[in-house]
Amino acid sequence: MPVAAINPAPKRQARGEARIDQILLAAAKSFGEQGYEATTTNGIAARAGISPGSLYQFFTNKDDIAHALATRYMEQLSDVQAESFTVPEGVALDQVVSSAVGSIVDFNLAHPGFKALFARPDMPESMRAAAAPVNERLQERVRDMVAALIPALDDQRLDVTVVVVLHTVKGLLPPIVAATESMRSTLVGELEHSLTAYLRSVAATAGSA
Amino acid sequence: MPVAAINPAPKRQARGEARIDQILLAAAKSFGEQGYEATTTNGIAARAGISPGSLYQFFTNKDDIAHALATRYMEQLSDVQAESFTVPEGVALDQVVSSAVGSIVDFNLAHPGFKALFARPDMPESMRAAAAPVNERLQERVRDMVAALIPALDDQRLDVTVVVVLHTVKGLLPPIVAATESMRSTLVGELEHSLTAYLRSVAATAGSA
DNA sequence: GCATAATACGAGCGATTACTCGTGTTTGTC
């Protein structure tokens, strides 16, 4: 006989799928506004317009919500990155950087909870696990992008460069998201400026190793 | 008659001063390891080797501990910055950057709680208030440094440049602190590389506005 | 030595929070 499923996954009805969407949306807003710890599950339920009990029919605990949110972000990010992170041959470095930075910033603006899963240094262990796939995915994409831009880089230098690029973006996302619209575009431009200057400099010294 | 002091500050004995040091040290370690929210006041007390009641004879609440820690960091930072952030005339840009980055990294390694007050984007409001003076102080220093390095920058461009520099460092501090020693020096070098490339690029376009 | 203030203790209080459970309602299937 087959091992009995501990949690026989219920067959979701359309109502249930809609509830899940509401819950994840409410959670994303709360995470983005107050951070993970300060967000209460009862608060998420209230914001989603349901009772605490209903929330726990779709998610086993608070971490599970963060995990589901991260998974969803990862899927949506894949779509965005498929367009904006590929490097067509013969395109200037600053255009590639601009495209990638733009898509990440837009994604953060459209998904307010994202930065809580991506740009935060000291998360509780449980949440770090939930956010890990998102970070790995981003790292791979940035790695491919940098490798395409600067083919002369050996693997070690490539790794270090990816860390610098990724964490530079992480560091600047909070002020960018918090800024007013005009200030935001200034900051985005300056982030692109910084990354471009760095990558050009890396490229200039890549061959002479 | 004078207004009665609500909290007549007790005259600290040598014992009391020593306790305060123990408490702040324990708090710094806990904040650095687990973050602010996950750190419990009873945990700080236990780590400091005292009872919860004793802790509250020196601090009115948890925020007060963070505030005192921030104040202490600010004083110690002033000493460090006085040496390493001043820009002697005729010194190369990359040397100034290297000195400043080195001092900030060393400070973080020596004071494990610092990054919880400096490099974290989504803190609770109460803690943001405690950390604000530290951030302002750093901002001023970086501003002075950049202004000395690139005198041609107008005020607006200067502000933006400072934000980029400061948040780039913020973003890279977590991986730098977490890295092993050899990886750490590589990352520090690369952070200096990035900042230098960016500032040189800013300097190159500063006159043509 | 004596009075006063500072330091020390730790059990426990009040508030908060993640999560449960008993019960009732809606939806899909035949």
Add this chain to the structure above:
DNA sequence: GACAAACACGAGTAATCGCTCGTATTATGC
């Protein structure tokens, strides 16, 4: 329409945490 499964509710529970308070000990000034 009948049955089961999915959905919904919200008061309640157990555990945690910041903080208090009554009491005991140690240091200081005279």
